[in-house]
Amino acid sequence: MMERSMQNLPGKTAFITGGASGIGLGIAKALLGADMNVTIADIRQDHLDSATAELDGGDRVLALKLDVTDRADYARAADAAQARFGKVHVLCNNAGVAVVGPTELATFADWDWVMGVNLTGTINGIVTWLPRILAHGEGGHIVNTSSMSALVPVGGTTIYSSGKAAVAAMMECMRPELEERGVICSAFCPGAVQSNIAEAGKTRPDSLAETGYAEADKRRQAGGNFAHLYQTKEEVGQRVLQGILADELYILTHSEFLTGVRERGEAMTAAVQTQLPENPEYKATFDRLFRNPAITDEIARQNSIRATQV
Template identity: 65%
Template sequence: MQNLAGKTAFVTGGASGIGLGIAKALRRAGMNVAIADIRQDHIDEAVGELGEESVLALELDVTDRAAFAAAADATEARFGKVHLLVNNAGIAVMGPVELATYADWDWTMSVNVGGVINGIVTFLPRILAHGEGGHIVNTASMSGIMPNAGTTLYTASKTAVVGLSEAMRGELEPKGVIVSAFCPGAVQSNIAESGKTRPAHLADTGYAETDRRRQQSGDLSHLFMTKEEVGERVREGIENDELFILTHHEFHEGVKDRAEAMIASVPDREEDPEYKAMFPFLFKNAIHAAERDRQNAKRTK
């Protein structure tokens, strides 16, 4: 989606941190932007930062499907057709997996995976119906590619987002809709305040002490990418139709090690030619070679 000016974007979790950075970059590119967020205080601050022109601010819990549909209707009533969906809203629940309660799991998956699903089910039919093409950006995380101990719930949710984005890419690109998995490293955001939006019926947590320690671990934000930097990176990724929108080179060695570990784990055994011929789509996805070639071409320019 190279031509952003005059088109409309819908950004969840759009009133602070990464979402606000994306919204700002899209506005600078000339898009109309609807920002949806669960926190009204963040919405008020974001409107002050973005301005009211060509911006629609909506309070939305991404787990509420009826509210999602109403937000989509409001966006179309204000701006018309939506071309870009950024499923960005997310939460972080961290700590030893043995401490996790059902409520910890349910809350994490309902927001980080369920919120993405709700965005897709709400907006994809509308994007396909107007026939002008579009783009869906699903915010995952480098945790979805580079898992680490102590992040099992978060990693599970973000790995799901990476996988569904890859599967959707090959299915929807022929229909004119590009799908990207956005996998940021550390960014200055309010995700550490996730607990403030935790619903009462999912309040039972095994992570009260780990959350308290995390909140008291000190301010390391000077090491993190700013929301403006990450917003521009996402805009660039959208305009380049990138499959994986990554932000930090520091992960290069770890990603390489993981890929090589997977390659090394493929058994060295004789292939069944009939099996391979019958199900060729199982063994290779053209989107990966295409993305490799796209990225390599960028580097040689």
């Protein structure tokens, strides 16, 4: 039977988008430290140059300039990674941008830019890499960088949280499809991390420059620097490595979100119309729609992990 987990990492190769700074660089450092080869793909050449120096991995590191919204560019980057390292086993769809503020201020360009990178960029990663990973038959692991904003969405984050919720749901759907074929899928949902996402506007294309958030961004930037409160890229990189090694469906970081996650689940549970009688025929006919076995398995997995930590 094909190995279902990717716990045997040494010598294998990872492809990480947004890999030259912040979370992506933290993941690259952790996976390189686990004796993997890493390809860091990023839209900013200056970040690629500094990340290559920081990683100091020699021939085990390949830096590629990539716009994840450009499908032809993505295919070229995938070809280059395979030409260098051969088979790629771990895909980290991590590239991301953000705008925040009142929903009524958002322009079409605000929506298109954030969704184009965060959601379409992730889709491009899946469509480009999944057939290649399945073709080599050695199994793999896909990590989508979502956010705690996907699990605890709050006002003022409509565009960002919507896209991040989509990439988390992507992993929940793909997990039961692909696990038995040797490809594990994980949703990485971090809280605040010391990263360069606040500078993402520097890579915003001119065609999508019209924004409703210019004044909101100025006020946010004038509000102070809270980076000292955030986790480091190294901390979250190690968390992703831990999640890959444990085959976790949900790779979460910050304990401060526990109440919000619990309340959201309780609110949904309370909203289910249990006072209405079930239709046995409907339930039997569409049984596969009413629960996701990957989520059931994750409950057991997390309980087992917690038991070993006591």
